[in-house]
Amino acid sequence: MELTGAEIVLRCLQEEGVEHVFGYPGGAVLFIYDEFFKQDKVKHILTRHEQGAVHAADGYSRSTKKVGVALVTSGPGATNAVTGIATAYMDSIPMVIISGQVPTPAIGQDAFQEVDTVGITRPCVKHNFLVKDVKDIAPTIKMAFYLASTGRPGPVLVDIPKDITQHKTEFVYPESVSLRSYNPVTKGHPGQIRRAIQLILEAKRPMVYAGGGVTLSNAAEELAEFVRLMGFPCTNTLMGLGGYPATDNQFLGMLGMHGTYEANMAMQECDVLIAIGARFDDRVIGNPDHFFSSSRKIIHIDIDPSSISKRVKVDVPIVGNVKDVLQEMLKALNSSREHVDSAALDAWWKQIEEWRSRDCLKYDRKSALIKPQMVVEKLFEVTGGDAFVTSDVGQHQMWAAQFYKFDKPRRWINSGGLGTMGFGLPAAMGVQIANPGAKVACVTGEGSIQMCIQELSTCKQYHLPIKVIALNNRYLGMVRQWQEFFHGNRYSESYMDALPDFVKLAEAYGHIGMRIEKPEDVEGALKEAFSLQDRFVFMDFVTDQTENVFPMVPGGKGLNEMILV
Amino acid sequence: MRHIISLLMENEAGALSRVSGLFSARGYNIESLSVAPTEDPSLSRMTIVTSGSDDVIEQIIKQLNKLIEVIKVIDLNDGEHIEREMMLVKVKAGEAEREEAKRMADIFRGRIIDVSDQSYTIELTGTVAKLDAFLAAIDRNWILETVRTGASGIGRGDRMLRI
Numbered sequence: 006m007e008l009t010g011a012e013i014v015l016r017c018l019q020e021e022g023v024e025h026v027f028g029y030p031g032g033a034v035l036f037i038y039d040e041f042f043k044q045d046k047v048k049h050i051l052t053r054h055e056q057g058a059v060h061a062a063d064g065y066s067r068s069t070k071k072v073g074v075a076l077v078t079s080g081p082g083a084t085n086a087v088t089g090i091a092t093a094y095m096d097s098i099p100m101v102i103i104s105g106q107v108p109t110p111a112i113g114q115d116a117f118q119e120v121d122t123v124g125i126t127r128p129c130v131k132h133n134f135l136v137k138d139v140k141d142i143a144p145t146i147k148m149a150f151y152l153a154s155t156g157r158p159g160p161v162l163v164d165i166p167k168d169i170t171q172h173k174t175e176f177v178y179p180e181s182v183s184l185r186s187y188n189p190v191t192k193g194h195p196g197q198i199r200r201a202i203q204l205i206l207e208a209k210r211p212m213v214y215a216g217g218g219v220t221l222s223n224a225a226e227e228l229a230e231f232v233r234l235m236g237f238p239c240t241n242t243l244m245g246l247g248g249y250p251a252t253d254n255q256f257l258g259m260l261g262m263h264g265t266y267e268a269n270m271a272m273q274e275c276d277v278l279i280a281i282g283a284r285f286d287d288r289v290i291g292n293p294d295h296f297f298s299s300s301r302k303i304i305h306i307d308i309d310p311s312s313i314s315k316r317v318k319v320d321v322p323i324v325g326n327v328k329d330v331l332q333e334m335l336k337a338l339n340s341s342r343e344h345v346d347s348a349a350l351d352a353w354w355k356q357i358e359e360w361r362s363r364d365c366l367k368y369d370r371k372s373a374l375i376k377p378q379m380v381v382e383k384l385f386e387v388t389g390g391d392a393f394v395t396s397d398v399g400q401h402q403m404w405a406a407q408f409y410k411f412d413k414p415r416r417w418i419n420s421g422g423l424g425t426m427g428f429g430l431p432a433a434m435g436v437q438i439a440n441p442g443a444k445v446a447c448v449t450g451e452g453s454i455q456m457c458i459q460e461l462s463t464c465k466q467y468h469l470p471i472k473v474i475a476l477n478n479r480y481l482g483m484v485r486q487w488q489e490f491f492h493g494n495r496y497s498e499s500y501m502d503a504l505p506d507f508v509k510l511a512e513a514y515g516h517i518g519m520r521i522e523k524p525e526d527v528e529g530a531l532k533e534a535f536s537l538q539d540r541f542v543f544m545d546f547v548t549d550q551t552e553n554v555f556p557m558v559p560g561g562k563g564l565n566e567m568i569l570v
Numbered sequence: 571m572r573h574i575i576s577l578l579m580e581n582e583a584g585a586l587s588r589v590s591g592l593f594s595a596r597g598y599n600i601e602s603l604s605v606a607p608t609e610d611p612s613l614s615r616m617t618i619v620t621s622g623s624d625d626v627i628e629q630i631i632k633q634l635n636k637l638i639e640v641i642k643v644i645d646l647n648d649g650e651h652i653e654r655e656m657m658l659v660k661v662k663a664g665e666a667e668r669e670e671a672k673r674m675a676d677i678f679r680g681r682i683i684d685v686s687d688q689s690y691t692i693e694l695t696g697t698v699a700k701l702d703a704f705l706a707a708i709d710r711n712w713i714l715e716t717v718r719t720g721a722s723g724i725g726r727g728d729r730m731l732r733i
Contacts, residue, residue, distance in 0.1 A: 123584065124587070127584075127587065127588060127591055128591055128595050131638070132638040135583075135584075152638060184638070185641055185733060186579070186580060186638060186639055186640055186641040187638050309636070310632050310635070310636075311629065311632035311633050311635075311636050314625070314628065315629060318625075
């Protein structure tokens with residue numbers, strides 16, 4: 006039987022096992038929406054903005070390992086989705102975005118709601134397609150899911166003109182995909198693995214530096230086994246948090262611009278660095294020249310060859326899936342008759358403990374004002390460390406990363422690469438929909454939350470009991486911090502004037518709002534909010550305006566040139 | 571250093587813009603780029619002349635390989651290779667220039683492929699340097715119009731780029 010293109014789109018989603026699609030209707034996708042109406046296998050979540058839809062699909066994916074799916078219309082629907090697509094691209098999140106396009110005869114005619122979606126999204130997708138024939142819909146969607154989820158994952162966009170969704174053809178969903186131009190590797194090169202093992206066993210001051218690749222390849226267990234077997238110190242990037250248990254003593258905390266003193270010093274002073282699914286970006290190692298002021302051997306495991314030797318030259322590159330490579334390394338290490346120099350390792354740990362005793366994350370716990378760090382610490386306690394925490398971008402994001410101890414992967418959901426304000430709330434929606442019954446907190450600021458505030462309405466419609474933890478300091482805090490440090494205290498446009506009453510705002514959307522102004526009320530308020538298991542609660546914490554994020558590696562400096570409290 | 575990169579990719583709409591977009595997005599140089607289908611119409615062969623340090627060239631090749639439609643990439647500078655570019659030059663060929671223009675075309679083994687009262691169109695093939703040399707050798711005021719294909723390259727002997 007022949008099906009219309011729109012029917013085929015839905016059948017493809019069903020074949021892929023998609024349960025939720027986040028989207029927003031419009032002219033070019035009307036036939037597809039009509040098919041949503043006629044079935045109940047794939048549930049559609051209506052957001053209030055296309056950016057929210059894509060972030061929600063992104064949060065859904067990050068918290069589950071599944072491919073996130075978003076559906077938007079042509080023109081402004083597609084351009085509104087771009088920020089979300091770029092966010093997913095920078096963090097290598099597997100997603101499929103289906104966008105409507107004007108009918109094929111209208112393409113290039115400056116038609117109503119026409120934009121060159123494939124052209125606009127080309128630099129921020131793993132791949133994209135414009136479907137020009139109804140027969141191509143099924144193979145293209147199959148390919149999109151395959152590309153999004155294999156190799157280094159990423160968003161893939163499928164642009165479908167409206168007339169194509171009306172045309173009819175036989176529906177056949179391809180069993181498999183084979184591409185002569187795309188064959189991602191999995192296993193690492195055995196010779197390179199041997200060289201890596203040799204370096205690891207000879208190390209006197211080893212350091213494990215693990216990033217988001219560990220989470221993406223579901224290799225947290227292998228990483229923990231490796232780190233424990235060797236007795237090495239381990240740090241995680243912002244994207245990698247939860248990849249190694251944060252409450253474990255071998256964990257030195259996050260590294261980088263706002264990383265801990267011990268993690269950054271160990272990165273700088275180690276003699277063998279094992280980089281796993283991480284990419285030495287500017288927020289992680291600062292200035293590469295300063296990083297190389299100390300010499301060390303570097304082993305780099307990554308699935309993407311272009312991530313290797315991009316910013317720093319490495320000694321032993323291993324291209325492969327992190328999970329496979331770690332398994333191969335563990336096999337070799339477990340059967341090795343050689344052992345690490347334990348006296349050297351003890352001395353190295355002694356040095357690390359000395360750095361750790363610097364207590365670089367200390368803050369004034371007796372303050373009469375609410376310290377934002379304290380809110381996150383209390384959030385960790387109240388949720389038993391078991392919440393999914395999304396965040397926006399800025400100071401609150403760094404405090405959440407520093408003070409919430411993530412013991413499991415896929416619990417910390419943030420826009421690391423693109424740094425997208427407005428990500429936190431819609432991402433939390435995706436997380437909550439994927440994990441009904443789980444505790445989901447969105448740590449945000451009064452600046453970021455206003456960038457996708459309209460999604461409060463979506464939360465009401467779908468009864469999402471998210472807890473918004475707004476650290477409200479009446480400043481675009483990170484901008485203000487840089488202005489204080491590097492721009493002579495000239496707080497240009499970083500003061501947030503005319504803020505809404507967030508309690509009333511939450512109430513207007515049908516939620517519960519709370520305003521917390523005193524440190525002694527923080528814990529009780531959090532307990533109360535989390536006891537409201539079926540309600541969305543907006544918690545407006547009025548925090549110390551002058552608090553800064555420490556430690557800090559100023560731009561252009563090295564990891565050993567931190568500003569400390 | 572100047573490098574000549576050769577690649578095979580799927581002959582599909584938009585494939586060229588992925589390559590050119592990659593170069594502009596990452597700030598890589600393109601001196602010339604030429605592309606056409608091969609004997610297998612499903613494949614396009616592209617030759618890109620670029621320049622950069624060894625690290626930059628390594629990244630360019632990795633980034634090109636990452637494009638889904640790119641099948642194979644080689645740096646022709648890694649071995650013996652031949653490169654050729656074709657140029658059509660329209661030069662003044664009035665009474666005063668006619669003899670000399672013909673002589674210059676002969677010296678550079680060019681062919682005159684179109685003639686009018688006032689002009690010759692000369693076809694020249696050779697390395698980029700040879701074409702540059704021709705333009706430098708004739709009187710600048712004589713040149714009415716030039717069009718160049720950009721370099722094409724191929725490995726010597728058994729060195730081949732095939733799938």
